[in-house]
Amino acid sequence: MTTEMELRGARVRYGPLEALHGLDLPVPAGTVTVLTGRNGAGRTTALRALAGTVRLSAGRVLWRGEDVTALPPHERARRGLCFVPDRGAVYEGLTVAENLALAGPAAPVPYPALVPLLPRTAGTLSGGERRMLAVSRALLRPARVVLVDEAALGMAPPVAARTYALLAALATETGAAVLLAEQRVPDGLPPGTLLHRLRRGTRVFSGEAAEEHRPAA
Known part of the structure; x- marks a missing residue:
């Protein structure tokens, strides 16, 4: 099992508070990895540290063994990292179709429910619809590492089940390293x-x- 990306001895501070305490976190290719824990456990911070949207106060971020700790988020994205945060993951002023077009060449929309919404601006969608759109962009963009915070936030159970099935297929069929931050598995x-x-x-x-x-046995 190849480790695509990892945190090694990662520490992150928000002012006087330390959110990660020397965390080692491997993210293997072709596999779904789930981070769980209560609110405040460090799930979101770990994803942000990998994405480069928060700085480490100590430790390293490695990509296939290469130290990318100092690499800014846009450079990590160019290398093939896609980060779907729990909020602000879509461009609200653009239409659904325009948001999807940013992910790459035309491809079937992963969620049939989004098809009639293509002309609407993303800012007018419900929470679950926005989440479908955000995850769709991750599914349609060729990526080596996909980080998703609360993938099914606001979704109805059948749509949530489809979401996790799509993310699992992304890992097994393309070899992407998929890391999900969830309250439970x-x-x-x-x-x-x-x-x-x-x-x-x-x-x-x-x-x-x-x-x-x-x-236990």
Whole structure:
């Protein structure tokens, strides 16, 4: 299993508060990895550290072994990183069609519910519709690393299930490293999904998602 990207000894501070306490986090290619934990556990900060939207106070960000800690977010994006934050992930003043066009050449829209909304501006969509649009842009853009914070936020259960199936297919079919930040492990992810549970900026469990609640022998 090739590690596409990783945090090594990562520390992030927000003023006097340290959000990550020397976190080691591998993100392997061709695999879905899920970060779980309560609010404040460091899930979002870990994604932002990989994306380069927050600075490390200590530690390193590696990409295939190369130190990219000092590389700005737009350069990481050019290398093939796609970050879908939990908020502000679409261009509200553009139409749905224009948002999708930014992801690359024309391709089938991943969510049929978005097709009749193509002429509408993204700012007029519901929360779940915006989330579909944000995730669609990640699915349509050729990427080596895909980071998604709260992938199914505001979605109805059937749409959420489709979202996780699409993200799993992205990893297995294209070899992308897919990292999701979630409060709990979503249903429907494939066998072999990796789980890292965070607590107060440190990793307290790592393994396959199916192992976390497996009774001890």
